[in-house]
Amino acid sequence: MKRLFTMLSLFVVASMMLVACGGGATATQAPVMTEAPVVTEAPIVTEAPAAYECTDALGCVTIAPDEPVHIAYWGVLSGADASLGEDSKRGVEIAIDDMGGKVLDHDILLTTEDGGCTPEGGATAAAKLASDTSLVGLIGSSCSDETVGGIAAITNAGLTTISPSNTRPVLTDPARGPDYDGYARTAHSDAFQGKAVAEFAYNFLGVRKAATLHDGSAYAEALQQVFADNFVALGGEIVAQEAVAKDATDMKPVLTTISAAGPELLYYPVFVAVGGFVTAQIRDVAGLEDVKIIGSDGIFTADLLKGGGANTEGMYLSSPDFSAFTGDYAGFIEKHTAKYGGSTLSTFHAHAYDATNILFAALEKVAVVEADGTIYVPRQALREAIFATKDFKGVTGTLSCSPSGDCGAPVIAVYEIVNSDPASWNPASADAPNPKKVWP
Amino acid sequence: MRTSLGERLLDLAVSGVLWGFRILLVAGILIGTIATVRAGKYTSEQWIDFVVFGISQGSIYALIALGYTMVYGILRMINFAHGDIFMTGAFAGYFLATWLNGTGFIDNNPVLGLVIPILFAMIVAGGIAMLVERIAYRPLRGAPRLVPLISAIGASFFLEYAFRGFFGPGVYAYPPIKALEGEWNILSVGILKVQVVVAIAAFIMMAILYFIVMFTKVGKAMRAVSESKDTAALMGIDVNRIIVSTFALGAAMAGAAGVLYSLIYRQVGFLMGFTPGIKAFTAAVLGGIGNIPGAMVGGLVLGIFESVGPSLFLEGLGIPRPYQLKDAIAFTMLVMILLFRPSGILGERITTKKA
Numbered sequence: 001m002k003r004l005f006t007m008l009s010l011f012v013v014a015s016m017m018l019v020a021c022g023g024g025a026t027a028t029q030a031p032v033m034t035e036a037p038v039v040t041e042a043p044i045v046t047e048a049p050a051a052y053e054c055t056d057a058l059g060c061v062t063i064a065p066d067e068p069v070h071i072a073y074w075g076v077l078s079g080a081d082a083s084l085g086e087d088s089k090r091g092v093e094i095a096i097d098d099m100g101g102k103v104l105d106h107d108i109l110l111t112t113e114d115g116g117c118t119p120e121g122g123a124t125a126a127a128k129l130a131s132d133t134s135l136v137g138l139i140g141s142s143c144s145d146e147t148v149g150g151i152a153a154i155t156n157a158g159l160t161t162i163s164p165s166n167t168r169p170v171l172t173d174p175a176r177g178p179d180y181d182g183y184a185r186t187a188h189s190d191a192f193q194g195k196a197v198a199e200f201a202y203n204f205l206g207v208r209k210a211a212t213l214h215d216g217s218a219y220a221e222a223l224q225q226v227f228a229d230n231f232v233a234l235g236g237e238i239v240a241q242e243a244v245a246k247d248a249t250d251m252k253p254v255l256t257t258i259s260a261a262g263p264e265l266l267y268y269p270v271f272v273a274v275g276g277f278v279t280a281q282i283r284d285v286a287g288l289e290d291v292k293i294i295g296s297d298g299i300f301t302a303d304l305l306k307g308g309g310a311n312t313e314g315m316y317l318s319s320p321d322f323s324a325f326t327g328d329y330a331g332f333i334e335k336h337t338a339k340y341g342g343s344t345l346s347t348f349h350a351h352a353y354d355a356t357n358i359l360f361a362a363l364e365k366v367a368v369v370e371a372d373g374t375i376y377v378p379r380q381a382l383r384e385a386i387f388a389t390k391d392f393k394g395v396t397g398t399l400s401c402s403p404s405g406d407c408g409a410p411v412i413a414v415y416e417i418v419n420s421d422p423a424s425w426n427p428a429s430a431d432a433p434n435p436k437k438v439w440p
Numbered sequence: 441m442r443t444s445l446g447e448r449l450l451d452l453a454v455s456g457v458l459w460g461f462r463i464l465l466v467a468g469i470l471i472g473t474i475a476t477v478r479a480g481k482y483t484s485e486q487w488i489d490f491v492v493f494g495i496s497q498g499s500i501y502a503l504i505a506l507g508y509t510m511v512y513g514i515l516r517m518i519n520f521a522h523g524d525i526f527m528t529g530a531f532a533g534y535f536l537a538t539w540l541n542g543t544g545f546i547d548n549n550p551v552l553g554l555v556i557p558i559l560f561a562m563i564v565a566g567g568i569a570m571l572v573e574r575i576a577y578r579p580l581r582g583a584p585r586l587v588p589l590i591s592a593i594g595a596s597f598f599l600e601y602a603f604r605g606f607f608g609p610g611v612y613a614y615p616p617i618k619a620l621e622g623e624w625n626i627l628s629v630g631i632l633k634v635q636v637v638v639a640i641a642a643f644i645m646m647a648i649l650y651f652i653v654m655f656t657k658v659g660k661a662m663r664a665v666s667e668s669k670d671t672a673a674l675m676g677i678d679v680n681r682i683i684v685s686t687f688a689l690g691a692a693m694a695g696a697a698g699v700l701y702s703l704i705y706r707q708v709g710f711l712m713g714f715t716p717g718i719k720a721f722t723a724a725v726l727g728g729i730g731n732i733p734g735a736m737v738g739g740l741v742l743g744i745f746e747s748v749g750p751s752l753f754l755e756g757l758g759i760p761r762p763y764q765l766k767d768a769i770a771f772t773m774l775v776m777i778l779l780f781r782p783s784g785i786l787g788e789r790i791t792t793k794k795a
Contacts, residue, residue, distance in 0.1 A: 078609035079711060216764055243761040247715050249705045252493045253747050254763040256486050257755075273707075276611070280706055284623075284632055286485070306613040307707050422613075 052368050056378030058158035061136050065373030068109035070134045071359065073352075074125045074150075074161070075142030076117040080273035083301045085114075085142040087345035088164045091352030092139050094335050095360075103360050104367055104375055115141050117217070117271060118246075119149030126150025130157035136377050137161070137359045137386075139352060143271070144168035144219040147183065155182035158379040160386055162186060162359055162407070164352035167193060167297065168222045172406040184386055184401055186351045186358065186394070188320060188410030190219070194226025194269075196412035197294060197318045201227075201265055202234040204414075204439050205292055211240035211263035213254065215274040223269040223296060239263050244274060251281045259287035267294045269318075275299035276307020283311050294318065294414070300435075301346040302425035305417070313420040317435055319347045320396070321413035322428060327354075327395035333428045343426035351408070354394030358407065362386045414439040458779070465776065468757060475756030482751065488629050490748045496635035496704065498743020499642035503697035504720035505727070505735035506649060507690030513666040513730040514686045516585065520592040521572055522694060523717015524599035527710065529565035529695025531603065533557035534614050534708045537699075541615040550619035554637070558699045565695025566688040568599070573687045578680075596717075604710040611709035614702035638700045645696050646736050649689065653732060662686055666730070719746075722774045728784030737785055746770050 054060035063069060073092050075085035089112065096108050113125035122141055129135060130153040138154065138161035141147045147166050154161055155178070163171075163185040170176060172185060201207050210231055214220035221243070228238045240261040242254050255278070258266065266288070268278055275295055282288050294316040295304070305312050322329060332350055362385035368376040389401045397409030415427065415435035424434045443451075476482075482490075504526050511519040537557045540546050546553030576595040580588045620637055623630040653659035664672040665682045673679050701716065702708050719742060727738025749769040754762035777784060 078604065080611050080707075080709060082609045241761065243764040245764055245767055248763070248766065249707075249715075250493060250497050250747070253490055253751065253766075256482070256489055257751055257763070260481050260483075260486060273611070276707060277705060286489070286630065303610060307611060309613065309616065309706060 052370065052374075052376045054376060054378065056380045058379035058383070060379065061134065061375075061377040063106060063134075063136075063375040063377070065106075067134070068107040069103050069136055069363070069375070070109045070111065070132075071136055071356075072111045072113060072129055072132075072138050072140075074113040074115050074122075074129060074138060074140035074146070075165075076121075076146070077112060077114040079116060080276070080303065080307070081117045081143070081271050081298075083272070083303045083345040084117075084165065084298070084348075087301070088139070088142055088348050088352035090336065090340060090345070091164060091349035092356045094332065094339060094349075095353045095356035097335070097339070099360060103363060104369055105373065106375065113140075115143065115146035115150065117143040117145060119145045119218075122146025122149035123153065124150075126153040130154055130159065135159060136363060137382065139164060139355050139359065141166060143217065144171060144222075145217050147171060148218050151183050152179040155179055158182075160184070160379075160383040162355040162386065164355045165297075165348035166219075168218050169226065170222070172402065172404045174404045176404060180405065182383060184405035184407055186355045186396065186399060186407045187348060188408045188412065189406065190223040190226055192410040193296060193318055193412050194223050195230045197267060197269075197296065197414065198227050198230035198234060198236075200316070200318070200414045200439050201267070201292075201294065202231060202236050205265065207264040207292060208236050209239050209263050210236060210265040210267060211242070211258045211261060212238065213241075213258065213266060213268040213270070213278065214243050215246045215248075215270040216243055217246060217271060217298075219298060220268075220270045224267060227267055227269070246271070246274060248274065249277055251278045252285055255282055255285040255288060259285050259291075262287070263291060265292040265294065269296035269298060271298045272301060272303050272307060275304055279304065279308030279311045279315060292316070297347045300415075300427075302343070302422045305420050305422040305425060308420070310420050312417050315417045316414050316438070317417065318412055318414050319427075320351070321411040321437070322350075323437060324397075324411040324413070325350060325395055326397045326409075327393060329395055329428075332395050344428055350395040354392075354396050354399060355407075357394065358386060358389050358392055358399065358401075361392065362389065413437050462780065469753050472753035472756035475758075476752055477756075479756070481755075485629055487748075489631075490751065491744060492631050492635055494744035494747030495740060496639045496642075496743075497747060498723075498740040499639045499646075500697050500701050500704075500739075501716065501720045501723045501743055502736045502739025503642050503645060503693045503700070504716060505724035505739045506646065506732060507694045508721050508724040509727075509729055509732060509735040510653075510662070510686050510690045512724070513732075514662065514683055515577070515588070517577070517588045518592065518721065519577075519687075519690075520589070520717075521576070521595040521599055522690070523713035523715075523720070524596050524603075525565050525569050525572075525691045525713070526694040526698045526701075526716060526720075527603065527713030528568050528599065528698070529561035529691075530614075530698030530702045530708050530712060531607065532564035532695065533561035533699035534612055534702060536560045537615050538612075546615065547618055550617050553617055554620075554641070554703075558641070558696050561695040561699045562692035563695075565691045565698065569687045569691030569694075570684055572599075573684060578683075600710055600713070607710065609710065611707045611712075614706045614708055616706060617703070620703070634704055638704055641700055642697070645693055649693060650732060652689070658682070658685055719770060722770060726774060726777055726784055728786040731784065731786050734784055734786035741785065742770055742773070745773055 073089050077085045101108055115122040115125045140161055142165050144166045160182040165187050166185050167187050167190040169189045169191045212224035214224045240258045242258055244254050296318045300317050300319045362382055366381040366385045387401050392399045399407045401407035416438045417435040419434045427433055427435055507522045572595050576591045577588050580591055620633045622633055624633055661677045661682050665679055669679055723738035723742040724735045727734030746766050750762035750766055
């Protein structure tokens with residue numbers, strides 16, 4: 001038995017080494033690098049030995065002539081919020097298509113990592129990405145929680161990530177700390193979104209008593225507080241601020257508590273799971289039958305209609321204003337429909353498209369290309385080029401990145417869901433938009 | 441053996457700490473409750489609402505807990521895949537209900553529209569559980585206790601990601617039964633129809649299970665095997681068949697719970713079994729693992745505490761956003777019970793004393 005065990009363990013270790021080395025490399029190499037045999041041994045460059053000397057503070061990515069340029073998308077690709085991450089990923093894919101699938105004459109390789117919209121998931125995804133030395137840049141994450149969990153690993157690995165959909169204000173605050181040096185975003189900051197919703201509620205809907213509910217995520221907690229602060233500043237009253245756990249399903253007790261405070265409006269800027277449950281259950285709670293309900297970009301997806309059912313009709317959702325995009329959004333939608341059919345899934349597809357293009361523009365600016373096609377990408381230079389983006393003509397607007405990574409052009413609108421049938425979801429539709437923009 | 445003074449002092453200190461803990465907890469609960477009731481924020485109708493929510497949630501936990509407790513009683517093993525069996529039942533019920541809904545069957549026959557998906561879910565869940573038992577647990581019958589446990593965890597992951605592979609990572613909306621929308625006025629209190637139906641259906645299932653276990657031959661055989669496998673085999677009971685029947689029965693309860701859960705929360709997804717599974721396991725331990733009425737009591741107690749607890753205790757203590765701590769209440773309760781009454785509320789009935 002013991003001998004069998006020893007033999008089996010040797011077999012397992014041997015097969016692990018073989019798998020890691022795979023791709024024809026000699027078995028004497030350290031089996032960790034994912035790059036093909038471009039190491040210090042046999043020189044591939046056969047010309048004069050004036051090879052590029054990498055003097056970048058964070059090191060360089062070396063891409064052989066036959067290797068692809070490797071970027072990765074990390075976001076929420078499973079669970080109730082999968083449509084949010086999938087939506088942004090499509091923006092990245094369309095951007096790659098528009099470049100013909102190639103940059104600097106190399107193919108583009110896009111891989112994905114699932115962050116699960118939690119800090120732990122983000123940390124796991126970031127750890128995997130940080131250990132991959134072939135990566136040039138990242139687009140992601142989807143949820144602010146994922147960034148909170150994973151950004152340290154990414155920054156410390158010398159990588160830079162541009163998020164298409166994180167909106168938590170502090171992520172691009174000038175005082176955010178060195179962990180965020182590799183982080184930029186094309187999405188708006190919720191400092192704008194919370195303010196816009198407060199103005200909508202106070203001026204357009206005319207309510208004076210509001211309650212908020214969040215699901216414990218970094219995004220929701222910050223956004224409802226911005227709303228509350230702005231609403232009070234306008235002269236309104238916040239009668240209740242409650243929270244549930246992200247995986248909670250039974251909302252009736254907390255909704256009963258909220259109803260006891262007598263609000264006229266409930267703002268729940270949560271994610272899809274909690275959003276669906278709250279919307280489905282809110283009209284069953286005594287006292288909340290007529291309360292106005294508003295959500296935000298975290299539930300701006302057809303999945304909310306699936307989860308919330310008939311109660312979603314008449315619900316308001318805040319989101320970036322699609323009609324205020326200064327770039328060719330209609331053209332983007334055409335490409336989206338041609339490639340995927342059906343409607344867009346959520347709000348940040350165009351932001352992901354812009355993020356990808358910003359990344360490639362910075363890459364083309366700083367990459368050193370040898371005559372034989374080898375590319376060297378200095379990481380610090382790439383990071384600085386991304387942050388130095390000025391007047392970049394993107395679909396969502398003319399984008400300029402601040403030193404703390406804020407590249408967004410924030411214009412927020414409020415939409416109303418006019419039809420609770422998930423098949424009718426199409427905010428970009430010209431004749432029958434659902435949801436429909438109602439403010440400003 | 442004489443204990444030294446140091447050892448006796450240590451014993452005293454430890455029991456002093458435990459007692460202090462108990463007193464603090466009870467004091468906290470009392471203070472919180474009194475403060476909440478005195479603040480008078482909720483009407484009695486709202487308290488009744490809380491309790492009703494708790495009962496319907498708790499009866500679902502109870503149904504799932506039955507599976508845990510029965511398998512533990514027979515095999516002394518916690519079937520961690522049980523929460524995912526619940527998920528498979530919910531999926532089965534979802535697909536059948538969606539198909540029936542398409543043909544308008546559910547709108548015309550609400551009772552059948554409820555019963556048929558439940559029966560289908562029970563059959564599917566039972567079948568999958570029997571497969572899991574055959575593949576993941578039976579080969580490990582004689583192994584040390586930890587081994588089937590790890591196998592169960594593996595089976596749990598396998599089920600979750602197999603379903604993710606087949607049905608995708610998103611969630612599906614369970615078609616609501618129109619006849620169940622709205623409220624009934626019971627004793628001048630408005631209670632949601634769905635919750636009443638779910639609670640009643642759960643109680644009926646539990647009664648049927650109790651009847652089977654107590655008054656039929658198969659049930660007697662199950663009780664015999666859970667007392668002593670070897671003796672039962674000597675008495676001529678086919679132990680393997682009984683174990684399979686136990687798994688199937690527990691899984692059928694979980695499958696039914698899956699459909700009832702989807703009726704209330706209307707969402708079906710591949711990870712939906714994780715949290716109810718853990719809560720139901722907590723409920724089973726709370727009521728006394730291995731004890732069938734214990735599982736029922738544990739489930740109801742857990743459900744009610746989760747529902748009433750945040751507003752009753754925590755709000756009075758001045759804790760903001762008490763519902764975020766809902767799970768904390770449930771698990772604190774579990775820890776307390778395990779510390780102070782490890783056999784659970786109704787007592788762990790592993791062996792009965794022989795003369």
